[in-house]
Amino acid sequence: MEAYATSIPRLDELLDGGLKPSTLTVLWAYPGIESAPFAYQALMERLESGDSVIYINQSKMGKTVEDEIEHYGWSVEKYKAGGEFFFLDAYSGLINAESDERFSVKNSRDVTEITKALKEALNSNGSGHKLVVFDSLSTMIDHCGESSLDELIEWKKIFQEKKATGLFLFTEWPYEEKVLNKVKLVSDAVVQLKAIEEKVILREFFIVSKVSWDGKTKKGISVPFKIAVPGGVKVYIPKILVTGAYNAGKSSFVHSASTRAVSVDRVGTTVALDHGHVDYAGFSVDLFGTPGQERFDPILELLGGESLGVIAVVDSTNVQSLYRAKDMLQKSKSIGLPVVVVANKSNLEGALKPDEIRQKMSLPADIPIIKVTAEDLSKVQVNEPAKLREGEVHAVLDALFNRIV
Ligand SMILES: Nc1nc2c(ncn2[C@@H]2O[C@H](COP(=O)(O)OP(=O)(O)OP(=O)(O)O)[C@@H](O)[C@H]2O)c(=O)[nH]1
Ligand SMILES: [Mg+2]
The missing domain is CATH 3.40.50.300 (P-loop containing nucleotide triphosphate hydrolases)
Structure with missing residues (x-):
C-alpha cells in the first residue's frame, strides 16, 4: 500500500x-x-x-x-x-x-x-x-x-x-x-x-x-x-558510553563521530573524559568516553550508569586491548546493554580480523564488530586523536542505534 x-x-x-x-x-x-x-x-x-x-x-x-x-x-x-x-x-x-x-x-x-x-x-x-x-x-x-x-x-x-x-x-x-x-x-x-x-x-x-x-x-x-x-524531532539518546583500553582510539572515535567534542587530556592520554555530541541520521546523541588507564577504573562504574548503549573500542593490532576491553565492559556494568565493538587501527600491519577478535573476546555472534581506520595514515600523530573514516564511523553509529531503538 x-x-x-x-x-x-x-x-x-x-x-x-x-x-x-x-x-x-x-x-x-x-x-x-x-x-x-x-x-x-x-x-x-x-x-x-x-x-x-x-x-x-x-x-x-x-x-x-x-x-x-x-x-x-x-x-x-x-x-x-x-x-x-x-x-x-x-x-x-x-x-x-x-x-x-x-x-x-x-x-x-x-x-x-x-x-x-x-x-x-x-x-x-x-x-x-x-x-x-x-x-x-x-x-x-x-x-x-x-x-x-x-x-x-x-x-x-x-x-x-x-x-x-x-x-x-x-x-x-x-x-x-x-x-x-x-x-x-x-x-x-x-x-x-x-x-x-x-x-x-x-x-x-x-x-x-x-x-x-x-x-x-x-x-x-x-x-x-x-x-x-x-531541526525538529530527533531521536534522543542522552548517553552512550565509549570504553576500551589505553591508546585504543576512544578519543579518536568520539572526536570523529561528534559535531562538537571536548577531551580532557594530559600528554595525549585522556585523564578525565571525552564528551561529544552526535547529530546524525535524525539522532541526537551524547557520547561519553572513559579514560583507558587502569588507575581510573574506580570511575568506570559511575560513568557507565544510565548509559543506553556502549561502544567498545579495541586496537586490532594489540591482543591485550581485547582482554582489557572485555574487562572494562564488566567493570562499567554495561553487560546487557546494546554493545558494538569498534575494531580500530584495522589497516595496520598485524591487525586482527573481526572474526579473530570475536573469538579472542568470546563475544556472542549478535554483537557487531566493525572495522575502523584512520582517514589518512600520514596524518596520524602520536598522542593526538586521529580522524577516522566517516563511512566507518557512521556504520558503527547505525549498528548501535538499530540496537537501541
Ligand atoms: N594508524 C592509526 N592510528 C590511530 C587510529 N586511531 C587512533 N590512532 C592513534 O592511536 C593513538 C591513540 O588514540 P586515542 O584516540 O588518543 O586513544 P584513546 O583510546 O583515547 O587513549 P587513552 O585516552 O589514552 O586511553 C593516537 O596516537 C591516535 O592518533 C587508527 O585507526 N589508525
Ligand atoms: Mg583518550
Whole structure:
C-alpha cells in the first residue's frame, strides 16, 4: 500500500512507510508535551515531496503557525504562494476577527461549517496527494462540544472519497473516558507522545499505540525524542558510553563521530573524559568516553550508569586491548546493554580480523564488530586523536542505534 513519509525519524518505520491514504492518524499528546512540531515536520516533508497540505487551524492564527514553522528552520512561504499549502481558518471566528486565509468559517463553534469548508478545500486543485492537518481535536471538543467528535465520521468519508490523509493533533486534557474512547475509535492510527516525569519532565518518547493497517507496522516500541530548534524531532539518546583500553582510539572515535567534542587530556592520554555530541541520521546523541588507564577504573562504574548503549573500542593490532576491553565492559556494568565493538587501527600491519577478535573476546555472534581506520595514515600523530573514516564511523553509529531503538 502507498505510504506518505513524515520524515520523523523511526516513526515511518513503525507505521510501515508513513501515513496511509484515506486514514486518520492522531498525534495524542499528554499535557505539557508539544505535538505541533511533529505535524510541522511531516507537512514540510509532504510539501517537499510535491504533495499539498490543508492546515485547519482552530487553536491559533495561521500566522502563528507559519512563525512556529520558521522557528524550527523551515518555511511554507513558497508553497503558500504556489497554492500547495493553505489554511482553513477556524480560529478567527472564535475571536471575532476577519480571516484573510483562502478558506475560513464564520462560526467556528459549528463543526458542520468546518465540514463544508473542508469539502470545498479538498475540491480545490493542488498538486499530489493531500494531507489535512487539524490543529486541534482538543480545541474542537472544547469549543464545539464532545458531540462534534461524531462529525469526524463524516470527515473520514470525505478523506476516503478524496484519498486524503488526516493528521490530527490531540492533547489529553482531563476528558471523560467516553470522550477518549471516541477519539481512539475514530482514529486509524494513534501516536502517543508521553513523558517520564519526576517533578519536571525528564524524558519524552513516542509510541505507536494503535495502527489499523496491515504491513510491517510496529506497536508499543517507545522512541525517546527531543525537539531541536532548529531541526525538529530527533531521536534522543542522552548517553552512550565509549570504553576500551589505553591508546585504543576512544578519543579518536568520539572526536570523529561528534559535531562538537571536548577531551580532557594530559600528554595525549585522556585523564578525565571525552564528551561529544552526535547529530546524525535524525539522532541526537551524547557520547561519553572513559579514560583507558587502569588507575581510573574506580570511575568506570559511575560513568557507565544510565548509559543506553556502549561502544567498545579495541586496537586490532594489540591482543591485550581485547582482554582489557572485555574487562572494562564488566567493570562499567554495561553487560546487557546494546554493545558494538569498534575494531580500530584495522589497516595496520598485524591487525586482527573481526572474526579473530570475536573469538579472542568470546563475544556472542549478535554483537557487531566493525572495522575502523584512520582517514589518512600520514596524518596520524602520536598522542593526538586521529580522524577516522566517516563511512566507518557512521556504520558503527547505525549498528548501535538499530540496537537501541
Ligand atoms: N594508524 C592509526 N592510528 C590511530 C587510529 N586511531 C587512533 N590512532 C592513534 O592511536 C593513538 C591513540 O588514540 P586515542 O584516540 O588518543 O586513544 P584513546 O583510546 O583515547 O587513549 P587513552 O585516552 O589514552 O586511553 C593516537 O596516537 C591516535 O592518533 C587508527 O585507526 N589508525
Ligand atoms: Mg583518550
